[in-house]
Amino acid sequence: MIWNERIECMSREEMRALQSEKLIDLVNRVYNNVDFYRRKMDEIGIKPSDIQSIDDIIKLPFTYKSDLRDHYPFGMFAVPMQKIVRLHASSGTTGKPTTVGYTHNDIANWGEALARCLTMAGISSHDVMQVSYGYGLFTGGLGVHYGAETVGCTVIPISGGNTRRQLQLMSDFGSTVLACTPSYALHLADALSENGYSLRDMKLQIGVFGAEPWTENMRLELEKKWGIKAFDIYGLSEIMGPGVANDCEFHAGLHVNEDHFFPEIVHPNTKTPLSDGEEGELVFTTLTKEGIPLLRYNTRDLSILNHKKCACGRTTVRMNKITGRSDDMLIIRGVNLFPSQIEHVLLEMGETSAHYLLLVDKENNLDTLELEVELDESKMVDTIKDLQMLSRKIENAMNSAIGLSVKVTLVEPKTIARSEGKAIRVIDNRKLRN
């Protein structure tokens, strides 16, 4: 099944014409409504009238996450707040979150984009979908939720966590689709027997997994463990949330909803556009977005594009599964984390030195964070209780700042390796499962 055959199977020429029309409209909107873009375009001497087709997109300036942070909270919005019907936010690099706003049309387009993704995964109105992505400021839960309602699924908005209840409702309500991070899906599978369930108690047929990088082998493992078909859904809150792209039953790259989110691949250093088959930074322009439209937003995700028609019949451009990032961002249980956020919290607390080492690992398929912090000699105490209070205080501060639980271990001053040049702040022992 194809949700929107007209768009998803359009000829390349028709798609480019459609994209050109939308880009011209977009550039006019941002130039007239967003100071940031008017200044940026004026600086490089580009007027909206210089943009005549989608090919002219390379004349436009890039947007980076730091731009969103610098214009926190609403400086990049292109419409008055009365037109904004929803806000989402992700944790930011220096304590300030990145805010995104959606108009009614944005929410509808998001639902449409997701409906295409879910249909691509074989999901229809006959399905019961358990949405185990986090609901709230994170775009995962509500994003998939609206898409599933657009398709007409029966949605179980259970959100993340509480493994026992996840399995109970999956069994009692007969969920046929599970939407969550791949690592949580694996965790749930491994928790079946210890909670007294087997696959026979479940009706699960399809998994829509995303919000973190995962390999093809992990997909096959999930299919085997659950006896399902597993699909990769891609997205990021800056662009929209989940639903930017999804893979079809041929699993030969993720079909990008390119009439809404125009993708480019650029060289990580020179930022020059690269051709199909060449790996580089994935860049998106939000062709239709009204609330917070972005020109050439650099995701820092590394991928490859392929414009050939897919065996499924869709003509939309496909992006390879994300292979990594060109910056130091970590994805922990679906949450974006920059090491600089850790440093920021430590400096703000001022109770320890700002020297730390973040150890990332996997336990029962769930990401774990351990933070080694150097004790400040002036804060040395003579009771274990006071040391534990200090650890707990740091743990609480981390939890509220980055939304992740962290185990803090105090270590002696000057024991964390100082290196010449770039300090090693993170040891990621998670291996993408092969």
Next chain:
Amino acid sequence: MTIRQLSVFLENKTGHLNQILSVLAKNNINIVALTVADSSDYGIMRAIVSDPEKAMKVLRTEQFTVRVHNIFSLEMDAAPGSMSHILDLFTSADICIEYVYAFSFGGKSILMIRTENSENATEIIKANKLKTISEEEIKY
């Protein structure tokens, strides 16, 4: 009334305690009393030594995290119930005890006691005329 105590941060690593002890030995510092508080992640070595000033200096030079704290030091009668009697006095004054340890020196039984509220503890010690020990009394 108090004796200076070294408190040294101990990472939970094999041989760590001995590294500290060997620094003290190398510098000819005598250990009069020693106790280790441990948790699953780390510990604290508490020690009464012959020269706390020097001990702190040499340990810092060797990159250990060390501080000196003044801890109440009381002399106990060498008789059953004498420690219990002292603790009773603190308990009835509602003073919480963080930790205690005892050792003997030159025939004296010495109780080191760290309380939550040291002002109140000082009052209790004075009011009950408890026998205290000074640093001079534990010198060879």
